[in-house]
Amino acid sequence: MGTKMLVPAVLCVLLGFAAATPLEDFRSNLEFHDYSSNVADPAYRLRPNVYPTDVKVNLENIDLEGARFTGSVEMIVIVRENDLEQISMHQNNLFVTRVNVVNNTNGENVQLRSPDPFTYDNYYELLHLHFHLPIVAGSYTITIDYRGVINTNPVDRGFYRGYYYYENTRRYYATTQFQPYHARKAFPCFDEPQFKSRYTISITRPDTLGPSYSNMAISSTEVIGNSVRETFYPTPIISAYLVAFHVSDFVPTVSTSTAPRPFSIISRRGATDQHAYAAEIGVEITNQLDDYLGIEYHDMGQGQIMKNDHIALPDFPSGAMENWGMVNYREAYLLYDPANTNLVNKIFIATIMAHELGHKWFGNLVTCFWWSNLWLNESFASYFEYFAAHWADPKLELADQFIVDYVHSALNADASPSATPMNWEEVADNPTITQHFSTTSYAKGASVLRMMEHFVGPRTFRNALRHYLRDNAYGIGNPSLMYQAFNKAIAEDHTFLSDFPNINFGNVFDSWVQNRGSPVVEVTRNPETGVIVIEQKRYQLSGEPPTQTWEIPLSWTEQKHLDFSSTKPRQLLNVTSTALLSEPGDNFVIFNIQQSGLYRVKYDEDNWRALSSYLNSNNRERIHKLNRAQIVNDVLHFIRSGDIDRTLGFEVIDFLRSETDYYVWNGALTQLDWIRRRLEHMPRAHEAFTSYLRGLMNNVINHLGYNEGPNDSTSTILNRIQILNYACNIGHSGCVSDSLQKWNDYKENNEPVPVNLRRHVYCTGLREGDRSDYDFLFNAYNSSENAADMVIMLRALACTKDLDALGHYLQESMYNDKIRIHDRTNAFSFALQGNLENVQFVSLFLQNNYDTIRTT
Numbered sequence: 136m137g138t139k140m141l142v143p144a145v146l147c148v149l150l151g152f153a154a155a156t157p158l159e160d161f162r163s164n165l166e167f168h169d170y171s172s173n174v175a176d177p178a179y180r181l182r183p184n185v186y187p188t189d190v191k192v193n194l195e196n197i198d199l200e201g202a203r204f205t206g207s208v209e210m211i212v213i214v215r216e217n218d219l220e221q222i223s224m225h226q227n228n229l230f231v232t233r234v235n236v237v238n239n240t241n242g243e244n245v246q247l248r249s250p251d252p253f254t255y256d257n258y259y260e261l262l263h264l265h266f267h268l269p270i271v272a273g274s275y276t277i278t279i280d281y282r283g284v285i286n287t288n289p290v291d292r293g294f295y296r297g298y299y300y301y302e303n304t305r306r307y308y309a310t311t312q313f314q315p316y317h318a319r320k321a322f323p324c325f326d327e328p329q330f331k332s333r334y335t336i337s338i339t340r341p342d343t344l345g346p347s348y349s350n351m352a353i354s355s356t357e358v359i360g361n362s363v364r365e366t367f368y369p370t371p372i373i374s375a376y377l378v379a380f381h382v383s384d385f386v387p388t389v390s391t392s393t394a395p396r397p398f399s400i401i402s403r404r405g406a407t408d409q410h411a412y413a414a415e416i417g418v419e420i421t422n423q424l425d426d427y428l429g430i431e432y433h434d435m436g437q438g439q440i441m442k443n444d445h446i447a448l449p450d451f452p453s454g455a456m457e458n459w460g461m462v463n464y465r466e467a468y469l470l471y472d473p474a475n476t477n478l479v480n481k482i483f484i485a486t487i488m489a490h491e492l493g494h495k496w497f498g499n500l501v502t503c504f505w506w507s508n509l510w511l512n513e514s515f516a517s518y519f520e521y522f523a524a525h526w527a528d529p530k531l532e533l534a535d536q537f538i539v540d541y542v543h544s545a546l547n548a549d550a551s552p553s554a555t556p557m558n559w560e561e562v563a564d565n566p567t568i569t570q571h572f573s574t575t576s577y578a579k580g581a582s583v584l585r586m587m588e589h590f591v592g593p594r595t596f597r598n599a600l601r602h603y604l605r606d607n608a609y610g611i612g613n614p615s616l617m618y619q620a621f622n623k624a625i626a627e628d629h630t631f632l633s634d635f636p637n638i639n640f641g642n643v644f645d646s647w648v649q650n651r652g653s654p655v656v657e658v659t660r661n662p663e664t665g666v667i668v669i670e671q672k673r674y675q676l677s678g679e680p681p682t683q684t685w686e687i688p689l690s691w692t693e694q695k696h697l698d699f700s701s702t703k704p705r706q707l708l709n710v711t712s713t714a715l716l717s718e719p720g721d722n723f724v725i726f727n728i729q730q731s732g733l734y735r736v737k738y739d740e741d742n743w744r745a746l747s748s749y750l751n752s753n754n755r756e757r758i759h760k761l762n763r764a765q766i767v768n769d770v771l772h773f774i775r776s777g778d779i780d781r782t783l784g785f786e787v788i789d790f791l792r793s794e795t796d797y798y799v800w801n802g803a804l805t806q807l808d809w810i811r812r813r814l815e816h817m818p819r820a821h822e823a824f825t826s827y828l829r830g831l832m833n834n835v836i837n838h839l840g841y842n843e844g845p846n847d848s849t850s851t852i853l854n855r856i857q858i859l860n861y862a863c864n865i866g867h868s869g870c871v872s873d874s875l876q877k878w879n880d881y882k883e884n885n886e887p888v889p890v891n892l893r894r895h896v897y898c899t900g901l902r903e904g905d906r907s908d909y910d911f912l913f914n915a916y917n918s919s920e921n922a923a924d925m926v927i928m929l930r931a932l933a934c935t936k937d938l939d940a941l942g943h944y945l946q947e948s949m950y951n952d953k954i955r956i957h958d959r960t961n962a963f964s965f966a967l968q969g970n971l972e973n974v975q976f977v978s979l980f981l982q983n984n985y986d987t988i989r990t991t
């Protein structure tokens with residue numbers, strides 16, 4: 136499945152679609168899970184007439200070199216109907232050697248059909264057990280012995296093998312990725328989220344390796360010849376996709392401060408000095424979620440203490456996976472080396488840990504019924520990704536970053552006329568929608584949650600989440616259970632009820648879940664009367680939108696009483712159009728304080744003009760930075776969609792000339808770059824626009840400088856990264872010459888480039904250099920121990936204009952085993968994005984090597 140993903144991605148770029156801008160790819164690696172199978176076909180589904188309660192999985196003869204193992208499962212199942220002729224469960228690529236079924240009511244074996252006691256359905260990935268005579272409702276124990284393979288390509292998921300180098304030897308490890316439906320590749324099982332049961336895992340591995348890992352701690356160890364069997368404590372009641380195990384000689388760092396609540400970071404040998412940051416922030420995130428949600432992580436084990444392991448993997452098909460007790464990560468998203476990991480990647484470590492830990496409550500403890508409701512747990516995980524990380528370390532400014540990262544990207548995705556709703560019934564029936572689906576369920580869901588938090592207030596929001604978790608623990612959740620929890624919390628909040636007496640919270644929330652797209656609120660103010668007419672419609676970049684209504688919590692402020700401190704909505708807009716009153720006279724209004732709601736705002740021309748002159752005056756900073764970011768982002772979209780006069784639009788955003796704030800620039804750059812790319816085929820207009828951009832950026836570049844200060848805030852550092860990276864790309868002369876100096880200091884005098892400046896300095900060094908510059912950086916790549924830094928270098932290597940070097944790069948991207956399989960696709964995209972001049976060369980290479988790349 137995974138191998139197919141590469142080709143469309145590459146072709147998209149070739150055809151000029153996914154022309155990811157240099158800024159968007161800040162987050163482009165955040166593909167946590169992919170859901171791409173026609174799982175909506177009912178033939179894939181198991182019937183709920185049989186369900187497992189207790190499952191023992193015993194894996195033996197684990198052979199990492201030969202990539203195989205043997206296994207047996209013993210499961211107690213409850214049969215809920217009489218006259219059942221067969222029991223069906225999932226398997227994929229398992230070879231069953233024996234099946235035995237015992238009637239737990241009388242302890243006798245149940246006779247199976249002869250011949251063919253069991254059959255496979257390899258298309259639907261099923262195993263059918265056939266009975267000699269139909270069986271009656273009751274409890275049965277099924278034992279299945281089988282042989283399985285360890286996948287040698289991590290992209291195949293299931294139980295798979297990866298490698299690493301230590302002391303010049305290549306070593307193997309094996310681990311699992313089961314979500315969404317790959318547990319069946321490791322053991323026969325009921326592989327759908329709603330079948331939750333207790334699992335007891337035991338693993339027999341060679342004694343040359345270290346102790347194995349699984350969801351729970353080891354309960355017993357037994358030496359058998361040259362092997363060691365480790366048996367783990369029973370898990371709480373969980374879905375099969377959350378089972379995990381890991382066999383290797385990896386080493387842990389156990390946090391001592393948290394005893395008796397275990398917390399460990401685990402990685403390959405040779406990387407243990409990169410554990411400290413993840414340990415520190417991970418412990419704090421766990422504590423914050425414990426306090427906020429009122430159920431403690433370590434207490435969720437139903438009789439056993441939950442351990443809290445986080446494992447860094449050199450090869451991992453997605454970003455991270457929230458297996459109970461044992462989260463898997465790509466190395467770059469867990470290991471931190473202060474000398475070599477930049478701030479963007481450090482923030483990823485905090486947010487991805489927060490996302491996965493958030494799943495422990497939303498996803499693991501309370502699981503959604505089926506993939507169409509995926510947004511429910513992904514939304515919460517993505518919400519906590521920012522907010523739990525924010526509580527753990529406020530200096531990272533993640534509460535503010537949420538707006539430009541998630542609210543803006545949700546609005547951006549929703550601007551497409553083909554945007555999918557959050558509640559997407561036809562889950563991934565059609566692989567082409569998978570991408571929309573994931574943006575929608577992650578960014579949009581989290582943005583809707585944040586809007587609801589500002590609507591009902593932080594305390595009532597928290598209480599609703601606590602009700603939802605407490606009422607549905609170890610069970611299955613769905614949207615109406617969540618609305619019930621909100622209604623319960625609202626009923627306890629008299630202040631909110633007196634402001635919104637007839638509120639039907641389910642309707643409010645549902646209007647965001649069921650509708651496609653997101654709204655624009657159109658504001659028309661009459662200066663003489665002060666009357667403001669408000670109208671809502673769906674925002675689309677093109678085409679006529681269908682009529683839709685959302686229930687929009689409205690907040691606003693007016694020029695005469697500018698106040699951005701309270702985001703509490705004053706009114707719920709649940710009709711197409713309404714009118715409000717402001718103080719008459721020259722008195723512009725700004726809606727959506729701190730962009731706490733998921734909507735764009737379009738004003739009448741007078742209001743735009745008044746805002747424009749205010750923004751272009753010294754008063755600019757009296758408008759909240761998040762509202763300035765909102766305004767530039769909205770205006771640039773309106774310029775694209777024709778919802779604002781172009782001249783007026785560019786007048787409004789001209790305040791960027793003085794603007795130095797990270798958030799405001801972040802709201803602008805991707806859209807400005809989009810416009811610039813549209814002009815590529817008109818060289819003179821392109822150069823004129825590029826020169827305009829360089830001019831806009833002069834002041835912010837002077838303000839930031841080319842070097843980091845000792846006391847720079849997170850947003851100052853992020854701003855320098857985004858601004859210089861873009862400025863160098865568009866040939867800003869100051870940026871280019873400073874970068875070349877730093878690059879030469881590195882190359883000639885071995886003076887390391889400060890970690891947060893590497894991306895643009897390396898790229899500029901290679902773009903302006905020759906083969907020797909490429910070789911120098913390639914050697915650095917080849918000897919690096921930090922995965923995040925290696926990605927920075929991999930990207931920069933693609934900036935070379937030397938076609939011989941570029942050929943080497945593409946060749947290495949296919950075969951060099953230091954380049955991990957999950958980075959290979961990126962390498963091809965980097966090559967396409969590196970320089971406009973290279974596109975033809977790279978396209979030709981990709982076409983000539985299409986078959987090899989497809990199967991790599």
Ligand SMILES: *[C@@H]1O[C@H](CO)[C@@H](O)[C@H](O)[C@H]1NC(C)=O
Binds near residue numbers: 238239241269273
């Ligand atoms: C299991 O045992 C019970 C009790 O003896 C009996 O009623 C039932 O028919 C048995 N089921 C099968 C499938 O033999």
Ligand SMILES: *[C@@H]1O[C@H](CO)[C@@H](O)[C@H](O)[C@H]1NC(C)=O
Binds near residue numbers: 457503505506509
């Ligand atoms: C979230 O919900 C989906 C769909 O209901 C469920 O199957 C899945 O296991 C849950 N967890 C994650 C991380 O998606």
Ligand SMILES: *[C@@H]1O[C@H](CO)[C@@H](O)[C@H](O)[C@H]1NC(C)=O
Binds near residue numbers: 636637638707709710
């Ligand atoms: C809008 O919400 C108010 C309560 O806030 C309610 O009284 C009214 O019926 C709602 N209107 C519609 C069309 O749903």
Ligand SMILES: *[C@@H]1O[C@H](CO)[C@@H](O)[C@H](O)[C@H]1NC(C)=O
Binds near residue numbers: 844845846
């Ligand atoms: C950085 O902060 C420290 C401690 O507050 C202060 O002593 C120092 O002068 C500051 N450095 C600069 C360059 O502002």
Ligand SMILES: *[C@@H]1O[C@H](CO)[C@@H](O)[C@H](O)[C@H]1NC(C)=O
Binds near residue numbers: 913914917
């Ligand atoms: C990469 O490093 C290895 C040693 O780790 C070395 O054997 C190999 O020749 C290097 N490759 C290149 C292209 O420098």
Ligand SMILES: [Zn+2]
Binds near residue numbers: 167490494513516
């Ligand atoms: Zn997730």
